[in-house]
Amino acid sequence: MKNLKLFLISFKKGFLSLNRFITKITNCILLSIVYFFGIGLTSIIAKIFKKHFLKLKKSKNTKTYWINLDLKKKSIEDYYRQF
Amino acid sequence: MYILGISCFYHDSSVCLLKEGNVIAAALEERFTRKKHDTSFPINAIRFCLEKEDITIKDIDYIGFYEKPLLKAERILHQHLEAFPKSYKTFIFSFPSLINEKLRIPNLIKKKLKYKGDILFIEHHLAHAASAFLTSPFQRSAILTVDGVGEWTTTAYGLGDGNDIHLIKEIKFPHSLGLLYSTVTAYLGFTVNNSEYKVMGLSAYGNKNKRTNPYYRKFKKVVDIKKDGSYQLNMSYFVFYYSDRMPSLKMCKLLGGPVSKKGAEITQRHKDIAAALQMITEEVMIKMLNYVYKVTRCKNIVLAGGVALNSVCNGKILKNTPFKKIWIQPDAGDGGKSMGVDFYIYNTILD
Secondary structure, X not given: OHHHHHHHHHHHHHHHHHHHHHHHHHHHHHHHHHHHHHHHHHHHHHHXXXXXXXXXXXXXXXXXXXXXXXXXXXXXXXXXXXX | OEEEEXXXXXXXXXXXXXXXXXXXXXXXXXXXXXXXXXXXXXHHHHHHHHHHHOOOHHHOOEEEEOOOHHHHHHHHHHHHHHXXXXXXXXXXXXXXXXXXXXXXXXXXHHHHHOOOOEEEEOOXXXXXXXXXXXXXXXXEEEEEEEOOOOOOEEEEEEEEEOOEEEEEEEEEOOOOHHHHHHHHHHHOOOOOOOOHHHHHHHHOOOOOXXXXXXXXXXXXXXXXXXXXXXXXXXXXXXXXXXXXXXXXXXXXXXXXXXXXXOOOXXXXXXXXXXXXXXXXXXXXXXXXXXXXXXXXOOOXXXXXXXXHHOHHHHOOHHHHOOOOEEEEOXXXXXXXXXXXXXXXXXXXXXX
């Protein structure tokens, strides 16, 4: 009886590890698909049209790097939004 | 009226409970979990705050969150789009937490706390500004917030008047004074978002002469500083926008060696690099503050954001700028923003 209990506990542990391993592999495969087909294609198309998502290149002939923000009190409804 | 401010999922998760404009309790989650700079949902800190006032979550009128999650997600998406395919590894590791946590804040709060009331989202740097200005003794003050990154903003300045805060201009990601400091912290073999204070301390042992410290001139290639204190990083020296590492190989070449290993011996070279970084940081901060004074013409200044924790620099502000009085939020990093959120909701939004 004790041996059976030990076996079941070990089996459960092993099964959970297998579960985590499969989840990791599945996540990795799905995320890779999203990355290469979603992010990748968009990025390639954007690069063809010379669209940049971050300002990585140095600005030339600019006197300041400050950008207008103008962030002040808005109506309460604006704060319910996550953007 | 009770307002509960929450800051979490980046670093220093924290909570602050406000009752009719007065702080009842505030706590960092790390105090309960014993994990330094704990990023997790601050369930223990929330329990502590509620128990302190002997109330339940049903008594809370508003919960405030310290940033706009979708704007942050937009920035992260832009990073991946710009850096494709170099950001693959970061995407695989960070995307699950973005989907499961950072984009499900209202669901998470409702599920974990069984809360059915209103949730308000305050912009990251506005929360920083509120945490400094609305807790300060000033009726009117210039405001400067400088940190690693919020949604998009890394640096912002503005003016606080009465209960109102107006952030006028910003510098946007990836150009960040906080991330420059963190990058060099990582380069010197210390942990990011934790050991920046060690680099600040180390700088005192380095060569503080701008003419004879060779690394100061080298950092001048990394950061372009304008007369008004605005700055831009040369991004070829950084990889933080697509990698879990921070300095690029070009930065290693510039500073004359590979990234130091954790616990490696600290040499004079390390000290001189730290000193040069500190001099650059102070130069940017002092120039920015002089410009902020010129724009606002206000004699008071309040500071917040991780860079405002640089006490060596803070000690030089009054001497090198026209400001007469200064207030720095004691927890100027992300931990203090739960308090900023609370104060902003109570004093500004509901005013």
